[in-house]
Amino acid sequence: MSKNKHKAKGKNSGKVLPWVVCVLLIVVVVVLAVLIRNASAAQDLQDDTGGTENTDTAVSVPVVTMKDESLAYNLGSGICIDGLLSYAGPYAEDKTDEVVVDVMAIKVTNNGSEYIQTMDIILTDGTTEARFSLSTLMPGDTVIVPERNRMSYSDEFEFSEAKTENVAFFGFVPTMCEDKLEIVCLDGVINVTNISGEDITEDIFVYYKTESDGIFYGGVTYRVRISGGLKADEIRQGAASHFNTESSAVVFVTCG
DSSP: OHHHHHHHHHHHHHHHHHHHHHHHHHHHHHHHHHHHHHHHHHHHHHHHTOOSOOSSOOOOOOEEEEEEOOOOEEEETTEEEEEEEEEEEEEOTTSOOEEEEEEEEEEEEEOSSOOEEEEEEEEESSSOEEEEEEEEEOTTOEEEEEOTTOOBOOTTOOOSEEEEEEEEEOSSOOBOOTTTEEEEEETTEEEEEEOSSSOBOSOEEEEEEEEETTEEEEEEEEEEEETTOBOTTOEEEEEOTTOOTTTEEEEEEEEO
């Protein structure tokens, strides 16, 4: 009788095992999918706000041709569209940096007091939509943003409505952390020195944008990460492939 019970148990185990394996495989697949999705989302966030640098070289200042300087469209909170332009140059909005010509762009100025972290702007003429995404627009700053789907400029496009979406404000006043860090920028690299006299244990981020003559270009804000912070008086160098001393500017720094 004991022998029969042993056989019955072995038979049942043979039936249960494939189901156990299937369940385990499903769990593994789900976990991997979640991890991949989270990693992808993190990378998108890094790239939408600059992210760790790509391996391509620093880009030069684009060429823009003002088509309509009569615009003064207030989007609210002091954010104003000052002009409709034709843009030619490296296209950073999709992270390719491919050279484009005659892409529609808008000139946007922050005449208010809010520190804009991100903002989407949609223009429509009733049938066609032009979409623009910008990041890091401080009070008093102006940025020229190409259309994010590479829409060609057309004299016939006269928008009748403008609206904003996905507006986010900084939860703090962005600074350069001058009392803690010394930032020295070179072509392709940024040197960061801890001058605070104390160890900084949190990651340090240096954010920068393409800039010329006081005007920023592109909706993208790039960033360099110094992982793990810096010890007192320590200096480290971060790769900044998009930084060019003649056409880039640091916009703010965070440390902890």
